[in-house]
Amino acid sequence: xxxxxxxxxxxxxxxxxxxxxxxxxxxxxxxxxxxxxxxxxxxxxxxxxxxxxxxxxxxxxxxxxxxxxxxxxxxxxxxxxxxxxxxxxxxxxxxxxxxxxxxxxxxxxxxxxxxxxxxxxxxxxxxxxxxxxxxxxxxxxxxxxxxxxxxxxxxxxxxxxxxxxxxxxxxxxxxxxxxxxxxxxxxxxxxxxxxxxxxxxxxxxxxxxxxxxxxxxxxxxxxxxxxxxxxxxxxxxxxxxxxxxxxxxxxxxxxxxxxxxxxxxxxxxxxxxxxxxxxxxxxxxxxxxxxxxxxxxxxxxxxxxxxxxxxxxxxxxxxxxxxxxxxxxxxxxxxxxxxxxxxxxxxxxxxxxxxxxxxxxxxxxxxxxxxxxxxxxxxxxxxxxxxxxxxxxxxxxxxxxxxxxxxxxxxxxxxxxxxxxxxxxxxxxx
RNA sequence: GGAGGAGUGGCAGAGCGGUCGAUCGCGCCGGUCUUGAAAACCGGAGAUGGGCAACCAUCCGUGGGUUCGAAUCCCACCUCCUCCGCCA
Numbered sequence: 359x360x361x362x363x364x365x366x367x368x369x370x371x372x373x374x375x376x377x378x379x380x381x382x383x384x385x386x387x388x389x390x391x392x393x394x395x396x397x398x399x400x401x402x403x404x405x406x407x408x409x410x411x412x413x414x415x416x417x418x419x420x421x422x423x424x425x426x427x428x429x430x431x432x433x434x435x436x437x438x439x440x441x442x443x444x445x446x447x448x449x450x451x452x453x454x455x456x457x458x459x460x461x462x463x464x465x466x467x468x469x470x471x472x473x474x475x476x477x478x479x480x481x482x483x484x485x486x487x488x489x490x491x492x493x494x495x496x497x498x499x500x501x502x503x504x505x506x507x508x509x510x511x512x513x514x515x516x517x518x519x520x521x522x523x524x525x526x527x528x529x530x531x532x533x534x535x536x537x538x539x540x541x542x543x544x545x546x547x548x549x550x551x552x553x554x555x556x557x558x559x560x561x562x563x564x565x566x567x568x569x570x571x572x573x574x575x576x577x578x579x580x581x582x583x584x585x586x587x588x589x590x591x592x593x594x595x596x597x598x599x600x601x602x603x604x605x606x607x608x609x610x611x612x613x614x615x616x617x618x619x620x621x622x623x624x625x626x627x628x629x630x631x632x633x634x635x636x637x638x639x640x641x642x643x644x645x646x647x648x649x650x651x652x653x654x655x656x657x658x659x660x661x662x663x664x665x666x667x668x669x670x671x672x673x674x675x676x677x678x679x680x681x682x683x684x685x686x687x688x689x690x691x692x693x694x695x696x697x698x699x700x701x702x703x704x705x706x707x708x709x710x711x712x713x714x715x716x717x718x719x720x721x722x723x724x725x726x727x728x729x730x731x732x733x734x735x736x737x738x739x740x741x742x743x744x745x746x747x748x749x750x751x752x753x754x755x756x757x758x759x760x761x762x763x764x765x766x767x768x769x770x771x772x773x774x775x776x777x778x779x780x781x782x783x784x785x786x787x788x
Numbered sequence: 789g790g791a792g793g794a795g796u797g798g799c800a801g802a803g804c805g806g807u808c809g810a811u812c813g814c815g816c817c818g819g820u821c822u823u824g825a826a827a828a829c830c831g832g833a834g835a836u837g838g839g840c841a842a843c844c845a846u847c848c849g850u851g852g853g854u855u856c857g858a859a860u861c862c863c864a865c866c867u868c869c870u871c872c873g874c875c876a
Contacts, residue, residue: 400838404845414857418806433856440856607798732798735817
């Protein structure tokens with residue numbers, strides 16, 4: 359959520375932000391109206407409460423022989439005040455709900471303000487390619503989709519996974535299962551060596567956690583919920599990681615906090631019917647190594663550059679060609695002020711596909727989750743960042759496709775060989 | 789699942805109907821002393837909202853209730869701890 363003080367002081371900048379996102383700038387004015395109503399009402403209530411408190415104290419003083427007056431009369435007055443207050447307080451509660459209820463509150467429906475550096479645009483068409491690394495592979499032999507390579511070499515099966523669970527699941531076997539584990543370990547080792555603290559969080563989360571992260575109530579249909587239990591399967595480790603210090607006041611020395619976690623992620627993929635129906639690109643359950651940072655506001659932009667570099671390092675280590683894309687205002691997520699996507703080359707599709715998304719969420723999430731830190735004598739909201747470092751299943755798919763050799767086997771990048779028990783090639787008489 | 793106990797400010801821990809937003813300690817900040825630091829001594833300091841400010845209101849796990857008045861009494865819920873049972 360945004361700071362209401364920002365909206366009061368500079369409503370025009372928030373209107374512009376909403377316009378640039380293709381959202382309704384009228385939300386700002388409706389919120390300001392409610393806010394003015396709230397402040398006026400709160401002031402009137404405060405005055406009445408003051409009177410009530412004062413009279414009640416006088417009653418107490420009379421009862422204990424320290425004051426003069428007619429206690430009975432005062433009591434009747436206080437009772438009457440209480441009745442008037444009750445109806446005003448009900449009105450206030452209604453106003454609070456209209457502004458601050460996580461489901462319908464207007465303040466929760468206003469997205470983060472994009473950083474001034476973000477290109478203005480309507481959709482992903484207007485995203486900006488920042489740089490490329492590596493040469494997109496072009497074989498003299500036909501490229502193959504990763505699911506074909508995997509099925510042919512006995513590394514994966516969608517058919518068996520469908521029998522066990524349903525569509526949009528994948529089962530890995532033999533060197534395929536090991537490859538997933540190898541990639542996960544390689545990524546975590548890399549990030550830990552670069553100063554991230556490894557976390558293994560629960561992969562179920564409660565309503566409060568998902569609400570603080572903004573997944574609920576808006577994107578409920580994207581989540582799997584446990585029947586008869588107040589739990590949801592996490593769609594990403596960002597959820598538990600950004601919530602670890604919810605409601606806490608941190609010491610300045612605890613920042614910057616760099617966290618990483620490799621977990622399963624669960625997504626309903628509602629609304630994605632017909633898209634990426636084959637293979638491991640879009641499935642209900644996949645592994646992802648996530649990066650999360652909490653930093654002082656002044657370090658936010660540099661921390662984002664660092665996080666993107668950390669995610670890029672994974673792809674460079676795996677010798678996978680990729681490009682970095684900066685999202686335009688229209689494509690930016692609700693929480694984000696700046697987002698860079700990493701897109702890896704898929705030879706079978708002849709294009710780059712998203713494998714990581716790194717966002718600077720400024721204090722938008724930490725204000726909502728009430729995470730603060732002590733900076734000298736003041737309390738501030740740290741900036742939060744999250745990014746994938748990277749999606750393991752999509753990475754496995756990219757390794758298979760980019761390493762395909764003429765004889766149908768797959769050459770593994772050198773960095774993976776130690777993690778694969780010395781095997782450098784998949785499919786060569788395994 | 790059964791039986792008890794507990795949730796108070798960064799931590800620890802008193803208070804159990806009215807001068808309690810809350811004692812004392814640790815930690816923190818400022819000062820005195822010191823070449824500097826430590827120790828000692830003196831002083832300061834909770835959070836949120838409103839207000840230019842003085843100041844006012846709210847907050848003692850959460851939500852209700854009783855009362856002129858609730859951290860304190862009552863009810864429900866949540867969480868944690870101990871013991872028993874069950875299980876990895």
